[in-house]
Amino acid sequence: MTVSFDEKARRIQENLAQVRCRLAEAARRSGRSPDQVRITAVTKYVGLEEIRLLVEAGCRLLGESRPQALWAKADALADLPICWHLVGHLQRNKVARTLPVVQMIQSVDSLRLIEALDAEARRRQKPIPVLLEVNISGEAAKTGLPPQEIEPILAQLPRFPYVQVQGLMTLAGLEGGLDRARREFAALRNLRDRLRTVCPEGVRLDELSMGMSGDFEAAVEEGATIVRIGSALFEGVLPG
Ligand SMILES: *Cc1c(COP(=O)(O)O)cnc(C)c1O
Numbered sequence: 001m002t003v004s005f006d007e008k009a010r011r012i013q014e015n016l017a018q019v020r021c022r023l024a025e026a027a028r029r030s031g032r033s034p035d036q037v038r039i040t041a042v043t044k045y046v047g048l049e050e051i052r053l054l055v056e057a058g059c060r061l062l063g064e065s066r067p068q069a070l071w072a073k074a075d076a077l078a079d080l081p082i083c084w085h086l087v088g089h090l091q092r093n094k095v096a097r098t099l100p101v102v103q104m105i106q107s108v109d110s111l112r113l114i115e116a117l118d119a120e121a122r123r124r125q126k127p128i129p130v131l132l133e134v135n136i137s138g139e140a141a142k143t144g145l146p147p148q149e150i151e152p153i154l155a156q157l158p159r160f161p162y163v164q165v166q167g168l169m170t171l172a173g174l175e176g177g178l179d180r181a182r183r184e185f186a187a188l189r190n191l192r193d194r195l196r197t198v199c200p201e202g203v204r205l206d207e208l209s210m211g212m213s214g215d216f217e218a219a220v221e222e223g224a225t226i227v228r229i230g231s232a233l234f235e236g237v238l239p240g
Contacts, residue, residue: 002239005049005060011236012053016041019232026217027051040085041105042230046067046077050237055080063087063106063228067094074101081151087169087209087228089143092116099128104228106131106169106209109144111153121162129164131209134191136184137173144170147191151198158200166224167207168192172215181215185222202233 003011024034040063051062051073060081064070074084085104095116098105099137105108106116108130121128132153135144144152152167157165170188172181192205199205211219213232220227 003237008237009048009053009056012050012233013057015233015235015237016054016057016059019229022217022219026220030221030223032220035170037224038226040087040226040228041233042087042212042228043073045238050234051077052080054233055082055118059233061085065089065107065141067091067098071097071101071155085212087179090112095114095120099124099126102128104129104131104166104171105214106228107133107143108163108165109133111156114153114156114160118160118162127162127164129166131167131169131207132165133169136170136188136191137180139173139175142171142173147187150191154195154199154203157203165203165205167209168195169207169209171212172210172219178215178218182218182222185210185215185224186217 002222024039027034027037038061038063039056041059042063044065061083063085064073070084070086083103085106086098086102087106089107090098090105090113092113099120117128125181132150133144134147134150135142136147144146168188172184188210189208192208196205208223209226210224211227213229216227216229
């Protein structure tokens with residue numbers, strides 16, 4: 001069964017309205033303002049047509065997890081006012097091709113990557129905003145830096161002035177359900193609060209990117225400033 005263009009457009013508008021509404025309620029429940037939380041719409045499941053509909057529906061901040069897919073989509077959609085964020089692993093040999101198309105890399109996971117980003121951003125004379133990805137759940141299969149490795153990296157940042165670390169990002173563990181996800185989001189916020197007291201001057205760690213389709217309300221209640229939403233935006237849009 002394929003879904004007609006009009007049906008896709010309608011679904012995407014509805015899904016986005018729903019997500020915004022749930023986000024606003026979660027923000028209010030925790031005494032925050034909804035506009036303190038940005039939605040990164042993760043478009044890795046969909047093609048160009050769906051992305052165009054999403055942008056028309058009012059989404060400007062989009063994320064992709066794989067660099068090659070990001071390059072292809074950014075090229076094909078260069079006529080649209082999209083702000084692209086990379087949310088997945090970046091290899092150092094893909095830095096040069098990635099920097100021209102992204103406004104932020106949410107998933108920086110090593111000092112060597114920071115070094116490579118700094119060198120390329122310096123060459124371009126344009127600093128790159130990033131988040132450090134933290135493996136807060138401690139699951140072996142998870143990506144990101146162990147929490148105890150963040151502080152030593154922060155201490156190195158003055159050597160890399162073209163990399164602007166604006167905060168932390170995490171994916172909640174796959175097991176343990178919503179309660180565990182919530183504890184991990186709280187743990188990321190606590191880690192951030194502690195690290196703020198030891199940051200080099202000028203590093204503020206204002207951003208917390210946490211929460212996906214299944215757990216973003218808990219993340220907002222625990223202080224997320226960025227949520228990364230994929231599947232909830234495309235319900236009823238993809239065949240099957
Ligand atoms: C796919 C992906 C998301 C979105 O996941 P959904 O559960 O579909 O909302 C968020 N963050 C990252 C890093 C992803 O790869």
